[in-house]
Amino acid sequence: DQQVKQNSPSLSVQEGRISILNCDYTNSMFDYFLWYKKYPAEGPTFLISISSIKDKNEDGRFTVFLNKSAKHLSLHIVPSQPGDSAVYFCAIPNAGGTSYGKLTFGQGTILTVHP
Amino acid sequence: NAGVTQTPKFRILKIGQSMTLQCAQDMNHNYMYWYRQDPGMGLKLIYYSVGAGITDKGEVPNGYNVSRSTTEDFPLRLELAAPSQTSVYFCASSYSGLVSTEAFFGQGTRLTVV
Numbered sequence: 001d002q003q004v005k006q007n008s009p010s011l012s013v014q015e016g017r018i019s020i021l022n023c024d025y026t027n028s029m030f031d032y033f034l035w036y037k038k039y040p041a042e043g044p045t046f047l048i049s050i051s052s053i054k055d056k057n058e059d060g061r062f063t064v065f066l067n068k069s070a071k072h073l074s075l076h077i078v079p080s081q082p083g084d085s086a087v088y089f090c091a092i093p094n095a096g097g098t099s100y101g102k103l104t105f106g107q108g109t110i111l112t113v114h115p
Numbered sequence: 116n117a118g119v120t121q122t123p124k125f126r127i128l129k130i131g132q133s134m135t136l137q138c139a140q141d142m143n144h145n146y147m148y149w150y151r152q153d154p155g156m157g158l159k160l161i162y163y164s165v166g167a168g169i170t171d172k173g174e175v176p177n178g179y180n181v182s183r184s185t186t187e188d189f190p191l192r193l194e195l196a197a198p199s200q201t202s203v204y205f206c207a208s209s210y211s212g213l214v215s216t217e218a219f220f221g222q223g224t225r226l227t228v229v
Contacts (some may be wrong), residue, residue: 043220105157
């Protein structure tokens with residue numbers, strides 16, 4: 001039973017337009033959510049996070065929105081740049097109960113931004 | 116600042132062989148983790164450690180062993196390699212176990228078992 005789902009394996013966007021990546025989760029008790037970005041042949045790097053006490057968190061071109069009633073979060077990238085082309089993972093730090101920093105990842109979405 | 120260093124970057128193993136994936140971090144982080152990523156899938160937790168001498172199983176521990184004798188090092192041991200262990204392995208560390216703590220990942224080890 002997947003607790004974190006990213007249902008879009010890939011997304012293709014034109015440079016300058018908005019990229020929207022989606023993530024769904026199963027447990028309404030989850031209270032913190034993260035996005036990681038991964039380039040080929042590199043490890044994931046932390047991008048942005050949001051606590052369940054907020055419905056929006058913004059960092060430059062990146063904004064994460066949280067809809068607790070729908071158990072859904074989304075990552076918006078505006079404007080998209082070719083350097084944003086990467087795999088984006090949604091992750092939850094306490095899906096298995098006590099956190100200890102353990103992460104449960106979605107399957108990832110491959111974002112391609114075309115010049 | 117090296118961060119999290121994994122060796123080797125690539126390895127091909129024959130079925131039944133053993134190997135150790137090395138992971139070292141220079142950030143004095145207490146928490147360390149091993150994940151594997153299969154094609155088209157997210158990362159899955161194999162083992163983790165909350166400090167030297169303390170380790171515990173993650174979601175997919177079968178076929179693996181770990182040890183944590185120092186804060187810096189967290190090696191992952193494969194005893195009898197199987198094709199199902201073909202994957203990319205990532206080591207990570209964080210300074211605390213709080214949900215808001217960022218994890219730092221190594222570049223990964225791509226392992227193929229034939």
